[in-house]
Amino acid sequence: MCSACGFPARPGHWTDAGGATPGERLRLRLIRLAAVNRLLAAYGLSAHDDGVTPGLQLFAPGGARELVPDLDALWAAAARMAGAPVDPLSARALDG
Amino acid sequence: MAEGRLGLVILGGFLGAGKSTWLRHQLHEGRFARHHILVNEAAGTPVDNLLLGGAARLTVLAGGCACCEGLPALIAALRDICDAASGREAGQIDGVVLETSGLADPGAIAAALAADQVLARRLRVTEVLVLADALHSAAQLAAEPLARAQAEAADRLIVTKPAGLPAAELARLVATLHRLNPGAGIEGAEQGVPVALPAPGAPYDLPALTGAAPIRPHRLRVGAEGGWVALSVWLSALLSARGEDVVRVKGVVRSPAGRLLLQSVRRVVQPPEILPEGEGPTPEEGVIVLIGRNIDEELLARSWARFGA
Numbered sequence: 001m002c003s004a005c006g007f008p009a010r011p012g013h014w015t016d017a018g019g020a021t022p023g024e025r026l027r028l029r030l031i032r033l034a035a036v037n038r039l040l041a042a043y044g045l046s047a048h049d050d051g052v053t054p055g056l057q058l059f060a061p062g063g064a065r066e067l068v069p070d071l072d073a074l075w076a077a078a079a080r081m082a083g084a085p086v087d088p089l090s091a092r093a094l095d096g
Numbered sequence: 097m098a099e100g101r102l103g104l105v106i107l108g109g110f111l112g113a114g115k116s117t118w119l120r121h122q123l124h125e126g127r128f129a130r131h132h133i134l135v136n137e138a139a140g141t142p143v144d145n146l147l148l149g150g151a152a153r154l155t156v157l158a159g160g161c162a163c164c165e166g167l168p169a170l171i172a173a174l175r176d177i178c179d180a181a182s183g184r185e186a187g188q189i190d191g192v193v194l195e196t197s198g199l200a201d202p203g204a205i206a207a208a209l210a211a212d213q214v215l216a217r218r219l220r221v222t223e224v225l226v227l228a229d230a231l232h233s234a235a236q237l238a239a240e241p242l243a244r245a246q247a248e249a250a251d252r253l254i255v256t257k258p259a260g261l262p263a264a265e266l267a268r269l270v271a272t273l274h275r276l277n278p279g280a281g282i283e284g285a286e287q288g289v290p291v292a293l294p295a296p297g298a299p300y301d302l303p304a305l306t307g308a309a310p311i312r313p314h315r316l317r318v319g320a321e322g323g324w325v326a327l328s329v330w331l332s333a334l335l336s337a338r339g340e341d342v343v344r345v346k347g348v349v350r351s352p353a354g355r356l357l358l359q360s361v362r363r364v365v366q367p368p369e370i371l372p373e374g375e376g377p378t379p380e381e382g383v384i385v386l387i388g389r390n391i392d393e394e395l396l397a398r399s400w401a402r403f404g405a
Contacts, residue, residue, distance in 0.1 A: 031325045079336070
């Protein structure tokens with residue numbers, strides 16, 4: 001954990017696995033962002049990851065934003081912002 | 097009296113209770129060294145056998161829970177083991193350990209084996225061990241008829257992962273298990289290593305059960321290459337939204353770092369284990385098994401096609 005910013009708050013979330021080298025981890029992080037945004041689109045939300053700031057930044061259309069450490073926190077924050085859980089099996093996500 | 101019959105230990109417990117982990121440690125300690133290990137998995141993709149590399153003799157029955165549709169396969173496998181143990185190879189094994197699927201009622205399996213005319217003369221059930229996950233057991237016992245049936249069928253109940261629960265709640269769980277099955281001994285084990293449990297507290301009041309939707313296994317082909325990122329995103333969203341319904345997920349997925357063994361119990365996903373290449377049995381890659389209720393298979397495939405592929 002960085003003693004200045006407190007990130008990451010806990011060791012390795014499971015969705016951060018899969019990259020053996022720093023470059024690979026960054027590449028996976030950026031590919032992941034596209035997948036996250038495909039799911040968030042139907043809820044009017046978007047995520048941003050500049051590859052430098054730890055965690056992901058989540059934006060709502062009204063201007064609300066939140067910095068989240070991992071995908072669990074992201075989905076929880078997105079559910080709060082959207083007023084409904086981001087459910088990949090829901091009609092909203094599938095037909096939106 | 098054994099009367100030349102092989103002893104059978106039935107190892108049961110709800111999905112994700114830690115059956116394979118417990119058994120792996122027993123094998124490591126040299127217990128069941130001369131036993132034939134028989135592993136049953138409800139879904140058609142065996143994963144647990146990867147955890148049990150230490151077994152001298154191992155048979156995996158995948159694709160059907162042995163207490164219902166997989167029963168004929170179980171009976172055939174047990175007959176084969178009995179035949180092998182009585183011919184030239186007599187005396188080579190001391191018994192059989194059956195690790196049931198998490199969907200199985202060990203009581204129903206024991207009853208079915210006793211009803212089989214051949215096996216009734218060749219096998220005797222020496223012990224029914226049922227594992228109960230300290231973190232999830234209270235909720236499972238409250239909501240799942242199967243979890244109660246499993247606890248009720250046990251000769252010995254083993255509370256797994258007790259370190260994750262405060263002692264007061266653990267004491268209540270022990271009391272609840274004791275009330276469900278007063279005849280069974282109750283022990284604790286962390287990763288298969290015995291640990292002491294607190295004295296029983298006040299038992300939880302278990303509600304009468306109404307017909308909850310049954311738990312079914314679903315297979316999802318996620319692709320062998322490059323699917324890991326999309327899968328982790330999609331699955332983390334799914335578990336966040338439907339963690340109550342998706343009881344268990346397991347599978348082996350290819351990532352840039354190697355093959356990852358993925359496992360979850362409800363919302364708790366274990367840190368993916370990297371499987372060494374070329375060691376042990378080759379797992380089916382790129383297929384994950386989702387076990388849960390209220391899941392529409394067609395919707396699952398559509399959702400994966402849209403967000404995963």
